[in-house]
Amino acid sequence: MLKDNHQVYGKISRAFHWIMALLIVWQLLKIGDRIADGEHWIGNTLVPWHVSIGTLLMVLVVLRIIWAFSQRKQRPLQNPATAFLVKAGHFLLYACMFLMPLTGIMYLVGKGFGLKAFGTQIIARGAEIPWMAQFGGLHVPIAWLLVILIVGHIGIALFHHFAKRDDTLRRMW
Numbered sequence: 001m002l003k004d005n006h007q008v009y010g011k012i013s014r015a016f017h018w019i020m021a022l023l024i025v026w027q028l029l030k031i032g033d034r035i036a037d038g039e040h041w042i043g044n045t046l047v048p049w050h051v052s053i054g055t056l057l058m059v060l061v062v063l064r065i066i067w068a069f070s071q072r073k074q075r076p077l078q079n080p081a082t083a084f085l086v087k088a089g090h091f092l093l094y095a096c097m098f099l100m101p102l103t104g105i106m107y108l109v110g111k112g113f114g115l116k117a118f119g120t121q122i123i124a125r126g127a128e129i130p131w132m133a134q135f136g137g138l139h140v141p142i143a144w145l146l147v148i149l150i151v152g153h154i155g156i157a158l159f160h161h162f163a164k165r166d167d168t169l170r171r172m173w
Contacts, residue, residue, distance in 0.1 A: 004074040008171045013071065016064040017172055020097070023057055027100075028147065051108070055117035058101035065094060076171050093153060096146040100139065107136025 003010040009017070030050050032042045068075075078086050105123075108115055110133030115123035160168035 004071040004076065006074065006077050008076060010071070012067060014172060016060065016067060020057065020060055020064065023053055023060070024097070024146075024150070027053055027057065028143070031143075051104070051115070052117040054101045054104050055115070055122070057097070058105070061094070061097045061101070065098070068094075089149070089153065089156075093146075093149050096142055096149060099142050100146060103136050103139040103142060105136075106132045107139050110134070110136050 001008075001010050002012050004013050026046060027050060029042050029046050032040070033047055036043075105115055109123055109126075110129045110131070112126055112128040114121060114125040157169045157172075160166050161170075
């Protein structure tokens with residue numbers, strides 16, 4: 001089943017969810033640069049892909065939003081008592097997933113570095129654009145907000161699975 005229905009998320013929604021979850025975890029390894037100035041295996045092997053993976057995530061989040069919008073009437077049903085909180089939490093997650101690569105790109109372009117992803121120069125180097133660099137400065141605070149939201153998301157999914165013993169986690173698994 002490719003599409004969502006009222007009982008479970010379809011294969012496309014689940015693929016978006018888990019592929020993006022893995023890529024976001026990879027991106028969050030950038031936090032490891034704070035340890036020993038990034039002079040370790042993670043810093044030398046995975047972190048150099050940060051801009052490329054971030055650019056890929058920007059494309060995936062746009063596609064995921066389009067897909068989610070197309071599936072909105074088929075999505076698994078929510079408990080009416082908590083539907084607002086679920087929608088607000090997911091909105092914040094999607095907003096952060098969109099703003100993270102956007103602010104990262106704005107920081108790079110604003111600082112005059114341009115944007116190079118997967119070995120291809122997408123936006124040429126150029127003059128600094130202070131307002132863009134300043135907006136791009138929100139990249140790190142948004143990253144920390146995203147970490148908090150992800151921890152909450154995982155915590156709530158586990159609460160549903162182990163405490164409430166409902167099928168919330170299974171619908172996306």
